[in-house]
Amino acid sequence: MKILFNNLSKTNRQRLTLSFFLLGLCSAYGQEKQQDSTKVEKLDEVLVKAVRVDAKSPITHSNVTKEDLAKRNLGQDIPMLLNFLPSVVTTTDAGAGVGYTGIRVRGVSSQSTNVTINGIPYNDAESLGTFWVNLGDFASSTESLQLQRGVGTSTNGSGAFGASINVLTDAVSKEAAGEISNSFGSYNTRKHTVKFSTGLMNDHFEIAGRLSNIVSDGYIDRASADLKSYFLQGSYVDDNTLFKAITFGGKEVTYQAWNGLEDLEKLEDDRTYNTAGEYTDDEGNTQFYDNEVDNYSQNHYQLHWNQRYNNQWSTTIGLNYTKGQGYFEQYKEEEGFDDYGLEPLNFNGEIIDETDLIRRRWLDNNFYVINANVNYKADGLDLIFGGSYSHYDGDHFGEIIWAEFASQTEIRDRHYDGNSKKNDLSFFSKANYKLNDKISLFGDLQIRNVKYKTTGTTSDIVEFAVDESFTFFNPKAGITYELNNNNDLYFSYARANREPNRTDFESNESIEPEQLNDFELGWRHKNGNFVFNANAYYMLYNEQLVLSGQMDDVGNPIRTNSGKSYRLGLELEAIIPVSSKLTLQPNLTLSSNKNKETIIPFDGELQNLGKTDISFSPNLVAANAIVFQPIENLQLTWLSKFVGEQFMSNTEADRSKLDSYFINDFNINYTLKTKSVFDSVVFTGLVNNIFNVKYITNGFYYTYDDDFSNPGTITTVEGAGFYPQATTNFLVGMTLNF
Template identity: 25%
Template sequence: MLVVLSFSTASFYFAQTSDTISKEKDIEQVVLTGVADIAKDRKTPVAVSTIKEAVIVEKLGNQEFPEILNSTPSVYATKSGGGFGDSRINVRGFDQRNTAVMINGVPVNDMENGAVYWSNWAGLSDVTSAMQVQRGLGSSKLAIASVGGTINVLTRAADKKRQGTVNVGVGNDGYHKSLFSYNTGKSEKGWASSFLMSRTAGSMYADGTKFEGYNYYFALGYNPNSKHDFQFTITGAPQWHHQRSFQSTISDYIKYGGTEEEPNRKYNQNWGYLNGEEYAMTVNYYHKPVMSLNWDWKITDATKLNSVAYASFGRGGGSGDFGRINSKSYTSLPRTADGLVRFDDIVKWNQGGVVADFGAVNKTPFIANVSNGIVRRSSINSHNWYGLITSLNHKFSDNLNATIGFDGRRYDGMHYRILTDLLGNNVYTDTSNINNKPNQISNTFDVRPTWNPFGGKTNDIKDQAGYSNDGIVNWLGGFGQLEYTTDALSAFVQGSVSNQGFQRIDYMLYTPENQKSEKVNQIGFNIKGGANYNINENHNVFANAGYYERQPFFGAVFLNNRNDVNPFLTNEKVISYELGYGFRSSVFNANLNLYSTSWDDIYRRLTTRRKINNVDVTGVANVQGINEIHRGIELDFNVRPAKIVTINGMLSVGDWYFKGNPNAQFVEDQTNVIVDEGTLKLDGLKVGDAAQFTAALGADFRLTDWLNFDAQYRYADNLYSAFEPGDRLLKATDPANKVLPEAVKLPSYGLLDLGAGAKWNINATQAFKFRVNVNNVLDKVYIAESRTNKPADANEANNWKGINKANEVFFGFGRTWNASVTFNF
């Protein structure tokens, strides 16, 4: 059975257009399948914001998908390096590895490391009906990694009304997009289908970021009677894109095409020209189709069973470099006057030619290895993923209902490296595989996604270099919820338990009989509860609390990229509390939330470089016991002072910091000898990589039934650089007054976005829509994120707006624009 939910406008940010609002009432109903746990206004006691399809279609433009959430409290999304789909998002100071991302209630975070690669979902904005972010505990019944929150993306249903769409869009830097979709509507026999296909290509704002991506979506629905509903969907987004993988120093942004007042924000150190064509050392390419079959069964009026079986097959990877030229990586070699990589000269040196400023001539031309000659390789991260989620809900009375369910998953990750370009060499000599040493590799493979990702490994072990291993994660979970509701009160208690099984198979570091690690099982659980009380039709209050014991990620189970099991493996602990207040009226709506989250026994793999007997040594520490505290206050509101205008706003103030000083031992990579040990002096240090103060104010104007425009100003402050805790190591032999690096506070910034749309109705079923968006209208120059923490220099000439120019940063994009025309029929 389809579950139909409606929500109050107070939890939504929407465009004031004739397609979005026809009356002063709740936004259009959202049709969902039963496994998706969607928060309901004045009922579910969690902090929530929801973006509707019309807003995504109108306002996203050529921005990255997560950026549409930047106008919601405690969310900080950036484009990161700026490659197509390379964006990232933080919720309440927690990165996306610790924020659960779900599609129609199905988890999609990588089961090994929790990562979310938005390039895999680059076409998701085309098929999204609504996008809801639940901050904090969230309403999902599953034992998911929602330390910061849950982002649930709801895709269009097969039985949407009969309609077709053709869309063409253009934007800055050669961006262009074309899309076609069609929905059949539901037939008299209960069948319905929906289809979409799109292509996006061009370049992103940064130099050297060409890309091409496709998106396909097909849904088939069958509703034979009032008791059963079936929905099958498959979607995928094969894409490739050149990346800006490494942050450059502020000095380089100024040196290569910039000025002191305006650094060259487009600068990218990872690309150049090869034979006159744009060439990138770092290319990402992937195809990850996801298919699911939903079955909703109304057993009786009081009992319902909702199930979804799903599968995902990912194939692809990301390229980088192997080798050195006279001990220098490709990023350290002399560059052109514009700061580009001289790939033609790299090829020349590889083949024995003289390149004067590269140093000594290659003594083994055409033969490269890890220390002599440079080639391009690709790190393959493929997987097969299967899962089943089923939940049984029984309504004991009008006020009391219970849900129990099962969540099972299996994930097989395949990780290895292959060569993609020998760059003039004939072979690459690899000694990583003890079972085939040395290995002379001459085969190379294209950095383009395959349209047929099904099957096992796509490359023979003899073509692999550096490493080759599989990561296997099995998941068995159960969950339950008891919910009590009346007109005024809704309360729930919820719990889940899961067992994760881990195993690692290494094909290069071990002989065949020893390649499989032991199997490791780890139990995790959570319990949470909350209540919402509607004081009257205007006021409501809620509270929730929860305790999580979350299994660590795969890298914490097996140490040092080997089959060695961590003897001190322990779960991470999360305690969260939240209070909320809501106000509703016909003109003004607002939400106020207070939250506190303690995240303890965090596992971190830290690296440090030290000189031991005048030799650089890389040390690795697997540290447990790190603790973070995240507290804050959030406000969002909307007001409709007149029929033609809606004003939206939000404010969030966070206080996120480390607590305590855990001990650490740094072990040398090759010998496993302890090279450093001491205390990580973290207590009180600010958690970085996301703005702890954000605010937004926007207005949507519907001047007529056919013309609208909108504006939004967004502000970010208390933004600290990403911080490597290993830099705060204090050894027993260090002086008590040793100066340790601090997190660098980056300059605040504000951005103005504008948009306008028009509609021309040809008849009752056909219409043209026109849309223009301009982001960062004032062309603000700002730092979106920093990887390093060098303090301001005493010589002000070495600083930029108070930030040391030696820091490695990503500047935010300058002014960008896009325009589109859509024909609906």
């Protein structure tokens, strides 16, 4: 089969792929049960009700359960576990899904994907990004997860600009339980997890927790990861009250792999080569610094109080404190003294103003959040109103821990030192109203104020003073029409506004906030176990902050305002029960993602390229799962993913093109019921990239002006780097439940 596939032309491969996914294109990635408005909700679920939607809402979404995550939870980060959801593209620096990973939805970067954990914002307040590496094995403590595509509903923290991911951690368990899970695989990847729950003691109290350690050498050379994490919660629950005190976090040490690979010959012949830590010794030999690592710890403390007063009224209060601290370390050759504020040395009459050195760039931050919501339900009306306030205080500073020529430096000297403060205050009111047996209305109003102020200097020893305040009004409205018991139609409109992040301000003092008007039109069909969803979207942007393709010197993506732009797409997804033992779960996204006008300087002149593709936005993304369950306790799943070609720039430059790729994985789960010490033993296996495809999911593109080789003329030089992904690799695991 592999030989046959490889002998096809690229065009025919893509046609075959598209035909394969069109086999059953029809609906939801997981079955959703209609919510009964009279049902008394679980108090655990109320934690995330303010930021989630139900099955009948006119918001495009996918629900993922604990059971869904467990089938492939063998050490890879959460983005990799969501890879087969509609419109999702994932990437990983180390190539194998452990360490730094990223997720894009509808082509929108992780900086524009809002993530909440129990309703508390998780995105980094300054970069707006999400660093799953700080939450190793968090899937093992996730009760459920909802991915909303588009603007979605009002959420806490920075607004969703393409998607939102709402995570609910472990629910209160009535019964005592324990779990020991171990997995092993390629690149010396290992995951070790221990979980426990006391069950409800005296019918009211529960203590539960988890300890995990994930290690991997990575597919890319030296791209190792050592992720230690924990989760601990104490709960009190009765019929109408839930208190939860939760702490979770972790420490990660990962060898840097964010440089990518710019050498095209090495990309072809030595695609695992990693330039991070590379230097030349006194004999001219290439060496690699052994501690070119990112070393960071992050600890979260949450307190939640859910109170139900009667079947109509309930309240939720959430408090959060997050402490983050760490650095990344680099060996740098022939660094200029001026770049570090050092004074030149006079050594026997020779002026020394360059040195090899080892530096650390530090982050030390504190993040505080308070959320409060009130919910009223009666006579077809479900109303939630509330607010959220957060305060971020972060220090950025750098230290030289060794230098060949140390100049006047002292231990603990900081060659740059800056501070950032950010306050985020929002209020919202959200309502679902069942007008009659056929029509349900949805409305959502949010006002949000953001204040961001910086002092001190950047890593370039340049004064960095930002003092900005933004006030955004984000209205949303929608309607759902129930044709019959099997069919719903919905339409929604949502506006979102979003502030620039720290890197945006550093790279462009005149950067503007971005605005999105999102239109969604969908059809949901469910007949027994057969499910079909179709959704058309039109996302109209003003000053969208698109990825330019460039990176700064610490691996942060640089964004730029793109004026007018849009994303127009069609999403199809289905569950097709072929028989009682065989199910197909395909999904497909077809889209057009365009900047309406792109003007760039090139070879010393401004050039108007007209309408161009938005960077990192493939026009075709498809996935499929063939699930075969021959017996009750055995499940075999063939997983396929196709991502069309995309550009890393907004200029459609050939050098910036990423080729399309088609990847297939195989997942096996077998549960052995026992009557001994353990309730069950679960065996899990995963083979990734079965056909050994050499593919690339991410990279960077840059240009610079070269006016030295031809004095008097300006020539634009292009460059690109790529992040190769792992070829065939595997993971196997065993979980003991008791």
